[in-house]
Amino acid sequence: MPINSSKRRERQILAAEGYLALNMPDHALRELGHIEDVGDERYNVSMLHGEALLMKGEMQPALDDFREAHKEKPTELNALMRMAWCYKRVDQLPKAIDAMKLAYQFHKDVPVVLYNLACYYSLAGEKFEALSWLGRAFRMDRELLKLVPRETDFDPLRNDLDFQHLMALTSSQK
Template sequence: MVILPASRPKRYLNAAEGYLILEMPEQALRELSRITAADRDSEKYYRLLGQAQQLATHYQEALDAYQHAYDKDSENLTTLMGMAWCFKRTDQLSAAISIMEEAYQHHADEPVVLYNLSCYFTLAGDKVKAISWLGRSLRMEPGLIKLIHDEPDFDSLRSDKDFRFVVESAENKTSQNT
């Protein structure tokens, strides 16, 4: 079987995507490095590169790649969430919040966006916004309650009565529905 040159970049992108699903960033980066410079100028290439760098904990490199992906498609949820994740880990919390607010403008129906906004506002010390976003996310997707107990972003709110009320209300509602 002869593989046409035009199909090789797609094959490498698909392989990289598979390695990312398996959480194997070094293998994904290897596949992406096989793509020639002339074939790298795509949103998918940069998004996958960002994801691989993020998984490899190279957050600044991931941000650089995500920025290129964002320039090509500013509404892609994977790119926006990856950028926010990396901004948080490079001590740029206000940028993480801004990107997640932008994600909300395009993806208001995605509970994980609201949940992440709650996490970031908690870290920023904005209890009112944190609890508001958390309550909204749990109303949209009660299953998110499973994440809260192990989420270190909420550690500063764990003893707060308003936070406990929102969490306990969601837990009660979830247990009534099962």
């Protein structure tokens, strides 16, 4: 008995997910490339394809896939965050900020959205925006403090007295 196309597609998507979990992006891309009709799985296929390309370091094509996924599900946080991540790495920081601002519109209660906005504003040299978003992120989730020492996005602010004051103030309020 032949497998219907939706079952075959489901198996191919699961196989691609497995290959990605094993850090085998070429195998995942090959599996995704064999899907004849993505049907109602366009978002998932685009996200998986983008993730595979990210593993290969192919930022611009990955960004294209994440934008395609975003078209399918405009409020989906994962697509917006991946778009922003790629925009940053292809030197389109204003678009990374725009993607995170859009994510914030739909996900105001997710601390990492605010944290990422702080990161991107820091890189853009927008100190007061960065500190404002970072302070708000800390108020939502103090665990984010643990990320800051290793976060290179805050390097432009490390020696800034206002940044240091925010870090000291927030650390003392545990």
